[in-house]
Structure formats: C-alpha cells, structure tokens
Amino acid sequence: MKVIENNEKTKIHLKINGNVYEYETEPRRLLVHVLRELGFTGVHVGCDTSNCGACTVIMNGKSVKSCTVLAVEADGSEILTVEGLAKDGKLHPIQEAFWEKHALQCGYCTPGMIMEAYWLLNENPNPTETEIREGISGNLCRCTGYQNIVEAIKSASQKLRINQTPYQHQ
Amino acid sequence: MHYIGQPIKRIEDPRLITGHGTYVDDLVFQGTKFVAFLRSTKPHARIKIAKREGIFTGEDINPGKDFPIATNETTYIGQPIAAVIAKDRYEAYDLLESIEVEYEDLPYVIDPYEALKDEKKAYSGLKSNIYINKTYSKGNPEEAIKNVDFVIEDELINQRMIASPLETRGILAYFDGQRLNVWSSTQSAHFLRRNLVQFLNYSNIRVIQPDVGGAFGSKIIAHPEEYAVSKLALKLGIPLKWVPTRTEEMISAGHGRDKSMRFKVGFNKNGKIMALMGTIVGDLGAPYSDANDDESGNVLSTTKMVLGPYDIPNASVTAYAVHTNKVPTTSYRGAGRPEATYFIERIINIIANELKMDPIEIRLNNVVKPNEMPYDNGFGIVYDTGDYVDILNKAKKYYTELSAEAKEKGYCTGLAMYVEITGFGPWEVARVFTKSDGKIIAITGSGPHGQGDATAFAQIVAETLEIPIENIEVKWGDTDIIEDGIGTWGSRTVTVGGSAMLKAAQELKSRFIEIASKMMNADIEELEYKEGTITHKTENKKLELSDIIKYAYKNGISLDVTSVYAVSKPTSPYGVHMAMIDVDKELNKMRVIKYIALDDIGKVINPMLAEGQIHGGVLQGIAQALYEGAKIADDGSLLNSNLGDYGFPTAVESPEIKWYYIEKGLSAHPTGSKGIGEAGAVVSTPVIVNAVENCLGKRIKTMPLSLGDSL
Ligand code: FES
Ligand code: FES
Numbered sequence: 103m104k105v106i107e108n109n110e111k112t113k114i115h116l117k118i119n120g121n122v123y124e125y126e127t128e129p130r131r132l133l134v135h136v137l138r139e140l141g142f143t144g145v146h147v148g149c150d151t152s153n154c155g156a157c158t159v160i161m162n163g164k165s166v167k168s169c170t171v172l173a174v175e176a177d178g179s180e181i182l183t184v185e186g187l188a189k190d191g192k193l194h195p196i197q198e199a200f201w202e203k204h205a206l207q208c209g210y211c212t213p214g215m216i217m218e219a220y221w222l223l224n225e226n227p228n229p230t231e232t233e234i235r236e237g238i239s240g241n242l243c244r245c246t247g248y249q250n251i252v253e254a255i256k257s258a259s260q261k262l263r264i265n266q267t268p269y270q271h272q
Numbered sequence: 273m274h275y276i277g278q279p280i281k282r283i284e285d286p287r288l289i290t291g292h293g294t295y296v297d298d299l300v301f302q303g304t305k306f307v308a309f310l311r312s313t314k315p316h317a318r319i320k321i322a323k324r325e326g327i328f329t330g331e332d333i334n335p336g337k338d339f340p341i342a343t344n345e346t347t348y349i350g351q352p353i354a355a356v357i358a359k360d361r362y363e364a365y366d367l368l369e370s371i372e373v374e375y376e377d378l379p380y381v382i383d384p385y386e387a388l389k390d391e392k393k394a395y396s397g398l399k400s401n402i403y404i405n406k407t408y409s410k411g412n413p414e415e416a417i418k419n420v421d422f423v424i425e426d427e428l429i430n431q432r433m434i435a436s437p438l439e440t441r442g443i444l445a446y447f448d449g450q451r452l453n454v455w456s457s458t459q460s461a462h463f464l465r466r467n468l469v470q471f472l473n474y475s476n477i478r479v480i481q482p483d484v485g486g487a488f489g490s491k492i493i494a495h496p497e498e499y500a501v502s503k504l505a506l507k508l509g510i511p512l513k514w515v516p517t518r519t520e521e522m523i524s525a526g527h528g529r530d531k532s533m534r535f536k537v538g539f540n541k542n543g544k545i546m547a548l549m550g551t552i553v554g555d556l557g558a559p560y561s562d563a564n565d566d567e568s569g570n571v572l573s574t575t576k577m578v579l580g581p582y583d584i585p586n587a588s589v590t591a592y593a594v595h596t597n598k599v600p601t602t603s604y605r606g607a608g609r610p611e612a613t614y615f616i617e618r619i620i621n622i623i624a625n626e627l628k629m630d631p632i633e634i635r636l637n638n639v640v641k642p643n644e645m646p647y648d649n650g651f652g653i654v655y656d657t658g659d660y661v662d663i664l665n666k667a668k669k670y671y672t673e674l675s676a677e678a679k680e681k682g683y684c685t686g687l688a689m690y691v692e693i694t695g696f697g698p699w700e701v702a703r704v705f706t707k708s709d710g711k712i713i714a715i716t717g718s719g720p721h722g723q724g725d726a727t728a729f730a731q732i733v734a735e736t737l738e739i740p741i742e743n744i745e746v747k748w749g750d751t752d753i754i755e756d757g758i759g760t761w762g763s764r765t766v767t768v769g770g771s772a773m774l775k776a777a778q779e780l781k782s783r784f785i786e787i788a789s790k791m792m793n794a795d796i797e798e799l800e801y802k803e804g805t806i807t808h809k810t811e812n813k814k815l816e817l818s819d820i821i822k823y824a825y826k827n828g829i830s831l832d833v834t835s836v837y838a839v840s841k842p843t844s845p846y847g848v849h850m851a852m853i854d855v856d857k858e859l860n861k862m863r864v865i866k867y868i869a870l871d872d873i874g875k876v877i878n879p880m881l882a883e884g885q886i887h888g889g890v891l892q893g894i895a896q897a898l899y900e901g902a903k904i905a906d907d908g909s910l911l912n913s914n915l916g917d918y919g920f921p922t923a924v925e926s927p928e929i930k931w932y933y934i935e936k937g938l939s940a941h942p943t944g945s946k947g948i949g950e951a952g953a954v955v956s957t958p959v960i961v962n963a964v965e966n967c968l969g970k971r972i973k974t975m976p977l978s979l980g981d982s983l
Contacts, residue, residue, distance in 0.1 A: 130362065143298035144291015146485070148438040149518040153915040156438055184291035197289040201281055204880050207888065208722030209288030210438045210485025216289065235923040242915060244438050244486050245722050247887030248923040 106174070114177035118142060119186025127173045136173040137183065144184045144213040148242065155241035158214035159183050165221035167240070184213035187220065195261040196220055196254070205254035207245035215241045219255045227263055231256070273738050273803060275731035279880030282727045283746065293483040296442040296457045301511040304444070307501050308364035308514070310354040310371050311524065312346035315597035315908030316380035316394070319346050321354050322372045328355045332507075333500045338395070339560050340496030345378070347395045347558035348597050349909050350523035352496050355504065357512065380597040382908050384532075384555040387594045394595040395559050403556055404568050404593035408575055410650030411586030413538075416547040420538035424626065427534045428618050429974045430611045430957075432555070432902040435526035435604045436920060439485020442515040443498050445505035451476045452506050456498060457484050459491045460719040460759025465751045467494035467562070468502050481749030484721030488892070489603030490526035491721070492761050493562040522913040527902060528567075528604025530555040531574055533615045539623050543634035547586040552578065552615070554593045556601055563600030568593040573608030573693070576651040580616035581660045581691040581846055582638040587650070597908050603761065605892055605953040609692055617688040617958035618972075621965060631687045631962070632668050636661060639689075645937075655691055655844040658872055658937030664689070666934065667848035670868050678852045683865060686963025687850040690955040694763035694947025695939065697839030702772035703754045704733060704780050705832035708825050710818050712737065714777070716748045717757020718769035723949055724881040725765040729773045731877060732943070736777035738803040739817070755834050762842075763947025766877050771942040772837035779833045787820050787829060843939035845946035847871035849890070849955045851927070853963045862898055862964060862977055864927035871951060872934045875944030882948050883931045889952020890929055895921045896953075897960035898978045919976060 106112045111126045116136070123140055134157040137145045145168060148156035157169040160182040187194040196219050199205070206212040215238060222229060222237040229237060234255050235248070243251065287293050312319070319342060321329050330343030330353065338345050342353045354371055358364035379392040387394060387401040394401050417423060444455040452474065458464045458481050465479040471494070484491065497514055505512045516524070535550035554571035556564050575591035624634045639660040640647045647655045671687055678685045701717030714733045720726055726746035734741040747753060758768075781801065788806040789796045792813050800807050807814040824831050852866040869886050876882050899919035903911040912918045938944040957975070965972045 128362075135361075138298075142291070143295075144293070146295070146439070147297070148485075149915045151518065151914040151916055153920075154438060154518075184289075188290055193286075193289070200289050201285045204282065204724075204884050206282075206285060206288055207724065207884060208437070208439070208484065208486040209284070209293050210295065212288055213291045235926075239922040239924045242438060242920055242922060244436060244488070244892075244920075245888045246884060247889075247891035247929060248926040249887050249929055250884060252923060 112174060114174055116176060117180045119182060125173070129172065129174050131173045132169055133171040133173045133176045134168040137168060142183045142185055146210055146213060148210065153242065155218060156211050156214045158217045158241060160217055160221055165218050184216050187216065196223070196258040199254040199258035199261060203250045203254035203257060205246060205250040211241060211243040215243065215251060219258065222255070223259050223262060228259060273734065273740065275735045275741055276877055278731070278878065280727055280731055280741065280878055282724050283730055284724060284726055295439055295483045295485055296444055296455050297515045299444050299455055299482065300513070301446055304511040304513050305357050305359065306361045306364045307355055307357055307504065307512050308361065308368050309352040309497055310368050310373070311520065312342065312349055312351040312353050314346060314375050314377060315349055315382065316378040317346055318344060318376040318378060319353055320374040326356060326367065327371055328504060333503050340499045345396060348599050350599055351558065352500065355500055357504070380908060382596055382598065382904065382906060384553050384594045384596055387596045388553065388592060394597050398559060398595060401595040402592060403564060403595060404571060404591060406572065407588060407590040408651040409588040413547040413549050413586040413588045416586035417536065417538035417549070420546045421540045422626065423536060423538045424622060425536045426971070427532060427973060428615055429532045430529050430614050431975050432530035432904065433528050433604055433896055433900055434522055434902055434918060435488040435490035435528060436522070436915065436918065437486030437488055437490060440516050440518060440521040441491060441495055441497070441525060443501050444511065444513045445502050446511040447506050447509050449509065451478060452502060453478050454502055455480045455482055457491060458719070459487050459721060459761055460757060461749050461751050462717060462757035463759045464494055464498065471499050472503060472506060474506065479751045481719050486722050488605040489528060489607055489761060492603055492759065493566050495525060496560065518915060519913050522918065523910050524599055526604065527557065527599045527601045529611060530601055531571065531611045535615070535619060537619055537623065541627065543623055543627055543629050543637045545582060545584050545638055548579070548584050549588050551590045551592065554591070555598065556593050556595050557598040558600050559595050560600040563602045566603055567601045570603060570608030574611040576653050577609050577612035577693065578615055579649050579651060580613065581640055581689055582616065583640045583644070598904060605889060606950040607762065609950065610893065610954045610957060613688065613690045613954050614958045618961060621962040622971060625966065632664050632671060635689055636664050639664065653693060654841065656939065658844065658846050660846060662936065663846065663848055663870060663872060663934065667850065667870050670870065671850050674850055674852050674866065674868065683852045683854050684963050684967035685850060685852050686959055686966050687848065688955050688958040688962055689848045690951065691844050691846040692951055692954055693842040693844055694950070695767040695839065695843045695941065696762040696764050697768070699758065699836050699838040700768045700772045701755055701757050701834065701836050702769065702776040703832070703834040704773070704776040706780070706821055708821065710743070710821055712744045714744055714746045714773060715754045716746070716769045716773060717754050718765045719749050719757070719760045720765060721760060723760065723765060723885065725760070725769060728766045728770060728877045728881060732770055732773050733777045736774060737781055763949035767843065767939060767941050767943055767945045767947055768837060768839055770877065770945065772835055774942045775837055776833045776835040779835060780831065783831065783833065784817065784820050787824050788815050791815060791820065791823055843941065843946045845871060845873040845948065845951060847951060847955065849959045851959050851963050853960065853967065855964055855967045864894055864960060867927045867929045869929065869952065870932045871948065872937050873948045873951070874938040874946040875935055876933055877943065877945055879933070882933070885948045886931045886952045887929050889950060890956040891921060891926050893953040893956030894960050895919065896957045897975055899925065899976050901976050
C-alpha cells in the first residue's frame with residue numbers, strides 16, 4: 103500500500119487529449135486545478151459545491167466534474183477536454199452546432215457544456231428534447247436561457263447521425 | 273453587402289468553443305502570488321485583527337476608513353476585513369484560518385423598514401440610514417382618489433436577488449515599477465481605471481478587461497477587493513491574483529433588486545387608473561459608496577418608471593433608499609426597471625382580476641396613445657417613440673391562441689407589458705483604423721462580456737464601408753488601445769457604442785474618398801464609393817481601397833479615426849410578453865410551458881443576438897418569479913450561499929421561448945436601435961406571477977413562488 107503524507111507530493115500520470123503528462127501533486131489538489139495548470143484553461147471553475155458543471159471533462163469515457171475529483175485519484179486516467187475536440191483545425195460537429203445556433207454568450211459554461219453534450223450524444227445518439235434537457239441538467243448557464251443549447255445539441259445529433267463515418271476521437 | 277439586420281454568426285465564438293478564451297484566472301505571470309480575503313462573520317461589529325507577517329488589514333489599504341476594507345468597524349457579513357498573500361490558492365486559504373479576529377458586537381438592522389426609523393444606525397459614521405428620500409408627483413392624487421369607483425391598497429415585494437454570473441469576479445494586478453497593469457473581470461476597463469486612479473491617487477494605470485464570464489450588472493462597480501489587490505500590487509511590486517470562491521461571491525457581491533412598494537390605487541369600472549400613490553423602499557445594504565451610488569440611482573429608476581407605459585393622470589410616489597447591515601446592493605440586469613415594471617404590472621393584474629377584465633383590454637384603456645408620443649411621464653422620463661396600442665393589438669392574437677391552448681390543457685396564462693429606458697449616456701468612444709496591409713481594426717470603448725456586440729460592430733463597420741465582414745477585426749477592453757470609454761451596461765452598447773462606431777466608420781470612409789479625390793485629381797462630388805471601390809462618375813478611372821491605403825501611408829496621411837458619440841437622453845423600447853404555466857397545487861410545483869415575447873426595440877442590428885438576449889433575460893426573470901432569492905436570516909447571514917440552494921435554473925426548468933419583433937419605434941440614434949439586453953428580465957417576472965395569480969385567484973405578494981407561500 104502506498105501512503106502519501108499530507109505535505110508530501112506524489113507523481114501522477116494523466117493522458118490528456120491523447121498526450122501523457124507527468125505531474126507532481128499534493129494529495130489534496132483537485133483535478134480541475136491540475137488540468138488548468140497544465141494549460142487546459144478551457145476547463146473552468148464556476149462554483150465550489152459541484153453544481154455548475156463548468157469543469158466537466160470526459161474521464162475514462164465518462165463525463166465528470168473535475169472539481170470533484172482529486173488529481174491523485176485521476177492518476178493513470180484518460181481525459182478529454184474541449185481543447186481536444188477539434189481535429190486538424192476542423193471543429194467537432196457539436197462545436198459547429200454551438201456556433202451556428204448561437205448556443206453561447208459569455209462562453210464560460212461552454213467548454214463544460216460541450217463536453218457534457220459530447221458524452222450525452224455518445225450514450226444516446228438520438229435524444230428527445232426532454233432527454234437533452236435532463237442530460238445537461240448538471241451544467242448551468244447564466245446567459246443563454248438554454249434554448250439555443252438544446253437546439254445546438256439536437257442539430258449536432260443530426261449531423262453526427264448523418265455522418266456515414268461517425269466522428270471518433272483519435 | 274448587407275449585414276445590418278442579418279442573423280450573422282458571432283465572430284466571438286471560435287475561440288470560446290475550442291477552450292481558447294482568456295478569462296482572468298487563465299492568466300498568470302512568473303511569480304504570481306495568490307490573494308484571499310478574510311470576511312466578516314458579523315453583521316455589525318467592532319473588529320480587532322492581530323497583525324502578522326503576510327496579513328494585511330484595512331490599515332494597509334485605507335487607513336482610518338472602513339471602506340473598501342473594514343478597519344475598525346464591519347457592517348455586513350461577507351465584508352472583507354483582512355487579506356493574505358500566499359504561493360497559491362490552497363495555501364492562501366490555509367493561511368486565512370490562522371488569522372485571529374476579535375469581534376465586539378454592535379446593534380444591527382436587517383429590515384429596511386426598521387432602518388427607516390433610524391433607531392439603530394447601520395454604521396456609526398452615518399447621520400441617518402436614509403440615503404435618499406425623494407417624491408415624484410403629478411396631478412392631484414389625493415383629490416382624484418376621492419372620485420374613483422374603486423380603491424385598492426396593498427404591498428408588493430421584489431426580493432433580493434444574486435446576479436451569479438458563472439464566472440465570479442477576479443483580478444490580476446502587476447506593478448512594473450512605473451505602471452500598474454490590471455486585468456479584471458469587469459464590465460468596463462475604462463471605468464475601473466478611472467476608479468483606481470482616484471483611489472490610488474496614481475494615474476499610470478492600464479486596465480485590461482479580458483474575456484468575462486458574464487456579469488449582469490454585478491461587475492460595473494469597482495469592488496473592495498479590486499481596490500485592495502491593486503493597492504497591494506502597487507505597494508509590493510509582485511504580480512497578485514485574486515479569485516473568490518462561489519460562496520464568497522454569493523455572500524459579498526451581485527446582490528440586487530430588494531425593493532418593496534406600498535401602494536394605494538384608485539380606478540374606475542373600465543379599469544382606467546385615475547390615481548396612484550405609494551412608497552418605494554430600496555435596501556442599499558451597507559454604506560459602500562461605489563455600490564450605493566450605483567443602486568440608489570436604480571431606486572430612483574424604479575420610482576421614475578413605476579407608471580409604466582400608462583397614462584396615469586394623478587400620481588405621487590416617494591422613494592427611499594436605506595442602509596441596512598447587509599451586502600451592499602448593486603445593479604442586477606434591469607437595474608431598477610424590473611422592479612418598476614413588476615409593481616405596475618402586478619397592480620394592473622390585480623385590478624383586472626378585481627374587475628374580471630381581459631388583461632389586454634385593461635391595458636388598452638390605460639396606455640399612452642401613439643399621438644401622444646414623445647410622452648413625458650411626469651416623473652422625469654420621456655418615452656421617445658413607439659405605438660403601445662398597436663403592440664397590444666398584435667399581442668392579442670398570440671394571447672388568444674395561448675389562452676385557447678391553456679384552456680384545453682388545463683394550464684394558466686398571464687401577460688405583462690413594459691416600457692424601458694436604455695442607451696444611457698453620457699458618451700461612448702469608437703476607433704476605426706486601417707493597417708497598411710488593408711486590415712480594418714474597430715475598437716469600442718464599451719466592454720462586451722457575452723452580449724456579442726463585437727459581431728454587431730463588425731456588421732455596422734462592414735455595412736458602412738461596404739466590405740466583407742471578414743476584413744474587420746473588433747477589439748475592446750484595453751485602456752491602451754483607445755482614447756477612453758464608458759462601458760457595457762444599461763442596454764447601451766449596440767446603440768450608443770454602435771452609433772460611435774458608425775460615426776467613426778463613416779469618417780474613415782470620407783477620408784478614403786478625400787484621398788481618392790486627391791489621387792484622381794477630382795472633386796469629391798465626382799466620385800462614387802461602392803463596395804470598397806471608388807470610381808469617377810464620368811471619367812474611366814477607379815481606385816481600390818488597397819491603392820488608397822498604400823498612397824495614404826506613403827504620403828503621411830493617417831487612416832486612424834476616433835469618434836466620441838455624446839448622448840443626452842435614454843431611448844425607450846417596449847413590448848408585451850405572455851406565458852402559459854402549469855400549476856400543480858398539490859405538488860406545489862409550477863412550470864412555465866410556453867413563453868412568447870413581442871418587442872419593439874427599434875432597428876434590430878442582429879436578430880439572432882437580440883433573440884439570445886431575450887432568452888437569457890427572460891429565464892432570469894422567470895427564475896426571480898419562481899425559484900431564486902437571497903434568503904437572509906435575522907442575523908444578516910445568507911442561508912442559500914451556493915448554486916444548489918439558491919435556485920439557479922437548469923435546462924429542465926427553462927421553457928420554450930418564442931420571440932417576435934416589430935420595428936416601429938426607431939430611436940433617434942444613428943443606429944436607429946434601442947437596447948434589449950435587459951428587457952427580458954424587466955418584464956418576465958410579472959408575466960409569470962400574473963399567470964400564477966390568475967390561476968389561483970388569490971393575490972400574490974412575495975416571490976419566489978416555488979417556496980409555496982403563495983399556494
Ligand atoms: S466547478 Fe462547479 S461543478 Fe465543478
Ligand atoms: S454562455 Fe455564459 S454561462 Fe453559458
């Protein structure tokens with residue numbers, strides 16, 4: 103059993119958007135802060151009680167609120183952030199749809215919202231309006247009133263389904 | 273190349289959807305240290321803080337004063353009373369726990385009506401808790417009320433709200449030995465700079481507004497922490513960053529609304545209001561002057577706008593703005609106008625229900641008629657243009673359909689109307705210049721933080737210069753790149769900032785034509801400008817912009833234009849909104865099923881963006897009616913200080929919103945536009961409460977309704 107003392111640091115490895123990062127961290131440090139320190143500043147902090155979802159990333163295939171995971175806990179995991187969605191400068195269909203449908207204003211919730219949508223459409227490629235609304239209910243937005251976000255996710259689901267070769271990360 | 277009026281996709285989006293925005297907490301310099309604040313846990317107390325290395329108090333920031341940082345006496349829970357500086361945020365919060373504070377309790381006052389009695393002062397330095405006491409009158413309400421068919425007296429409460437932008441405040445400040453550089457999550461770099469120059473008595477300051485994650489009024493003023501961090505950065509010469517936790521944000525910033533109205537209204541059988549009398553009390557919270565200056569103006573806005581779009585011949589309303597031992601209130605989306613609209617639209621609904629009158633008919637019997645425009649409401653506001661009768665008649669069609677559907681499905685409907693004031697002065701600045709490579713750079717003195725005005729500005733410049741919108745880059749938020757600026761608030765940016773932009777673009781265009789006339793040796797009248805090409809009307813000569821730009825640089829002619837657009841009066845958009853609601857009395861649950869907005873905001877520059885503003889504003893107003901409100905305990909502490917408890921709506925609670933617009937009442941500004949940033953939040957709250965009231969057949973006095981007090 104490995105024991106790390108309070109003030110001691112330990113080395114962790116995270117595979118973020120396909121690349122491996124090594125990081126020394128105290129056990130108490132939150133994954134969200136480590137991701138941001140590593141340069142993934144699209145991962146945002148909107149609250150301190152796990153309500154807002156601005157910090158949402160995909161960790162080992164699941165959408166998680168990275169403010170509610172310790173960095174040490176995430177050791178060895180694969181993480182996808184919004185920075186990793188566009189490929190070779192081409193936007194992911196969800197990003198495209200957010201732009202087309204005016205699904206963002208200040209943009210602060212947007213990275214987390216897009217990652218949640220990414221996960222949602224993976225789980226359920228053809229969601230109903232209610233399923234979309236429930237699917238993003240862990241992600242708060244103060245600007246848009248959500249309607250255009252729902253529209254964007256509907257449109258992205260269509261784009262992804264029409265696409266013969268479904269968009270795949272990596 | 274027509275851009276104005278088109279739903280152009282936002283030029284702001286590509287960075288933001290790929291995670292490449294730069295908000296203040298994304299910035300860091302080598303050696304940046306983190307600042308955290310210790311906050312008062314008492315509503316009113318004398319304080320003593322044991323000073324130690326690394327701990328800074330009010331004495332270091334504002335010696336001998338209690339604002340912005342309390343030195344001897346704290347006046348609200350959440351007020352900053354000390355600061356620590358540490359390597360990072362984890363250690364800063366460790367360090368906070370080690371500070372020792374001695375509190376000596378002082379009498380405190382939480383209820384504004386009690387504060388009005390002036391028995392307990394919110395702060396020992398106050399002569400009175402009453403900051404403003406002003407009465408507006410017209411006609412003779414005392415007399416008029418004697419001759420009406422009916423009189424109703426009651427009280428309405430518009431509760432304290434917390435703006436809660438998803439990004440909190442935050443600042444990064446760095447003094448390089450000569451100049452203080454400040455990045456802040458603010459609504460205006462220029463206004464913050466002016467505030468800092470005054471507070472620090474130091475003028476070599478550059479302020480940058482990076483990407484800002486929303487504000488809704490909460491980031492207009494300079495906050496205590498912004499002053500303190502800037503002061504410490506100037507003193508210590510190391511880069512300092514401050515970002516509060518959400519809990520800190522909720523207990524110390526973004527509080528707004530919090531007004532009540534006691535009224536007496538006299539009306540006749542046809543619903544015509546003949547007299548309105550009342551008192552409006554606004555709770556300013558503690559005496560922090562930056563906030564008080566902001567919010568006391570809003571209390572006056574509420575009062576001056578409380579007659580709504582109606583021609584009420586006799587009225588007298590007294591406004592009080594009063595201090596209590598609570599978080600100082602500031603602007604929140606609408607800034608006083610939502611309360612005004614709420615009070616009058618609730619009064620109208622109460623009267624309509626009393627008389628069993630149709631909600632549109634009663635409004636038609638009271639509204640200002642089109643031939644009376646421009647209309648001076650007698651309380652100091654002039655409504656400039658529009659046709660209130662026409663918009664009510666148009667709304668009738670939607671409301672009839674909605675009511676039929678509601679009847680069929682067992683739902684309820686409600687409606688409210690508003691008139692707004694937007695596009696405040698005093699001025700705004702725009703700068704448009706041309707790089708030698710032909711790129712057009714447009715800079716605004718305002719400070720967009722989500723509203724998408726940069727796209728609207730690009731549309732305005734592209735249309736004026738008749739060139740592709742891709743050739744234009746829009747920038748803002750840096751006091752170094754433009755002469756000066758006011759900021760983004762009061763739904764002023766597209767209209768006032770846009771008029772400045774239009775003027776600057778027109779001037780640049782004239783400069784192009786002047787240079788061409790020189791180059792072609794022709795009179796200006798002989799030339800024609802079309803889509804970036806200048807041709808001689810009679811001779812076979814033409815010039816492209818690129819030729820003109822090359823010539824200008826070679827011959828020492830500047831292609832850099834700054835224009836300042838001055839404004840004297842606000843302009844008044846108006847509209848009618850309605851909703852269909854499902855009220856489940858047994859489960860005490862209410863859900864908005866459909867919402868229809870019909871607005872006249874003059875010329876619509878970009879309907880997609882305008883609609884986005886309506887969606888966002890309407891949901892904030894619905895949330896005030898149904899879910900949100902600061903729950904403050906008797907000791908002045910905030911009981912719902914996180915986004916879970918506070919009632920912030922998710923996608924599940926948000927309804928389908930349909931937006932329609934007419935362009936009847938253009939403003940006198942060069943853009944022809946009026947503001948829409950706040951309209952949704954101004955009117956949607958009474959729409960919802962009226963609908964629930966119609967459903968229950970019982971008068972509603974407090975919000976939010978989901979707490980169940982009304983059922
Ligand atoms: S930061 Fe709000 S849920 Fe993670
Ligand atoms: S776009 Fe501002 S919080 Fe969602």
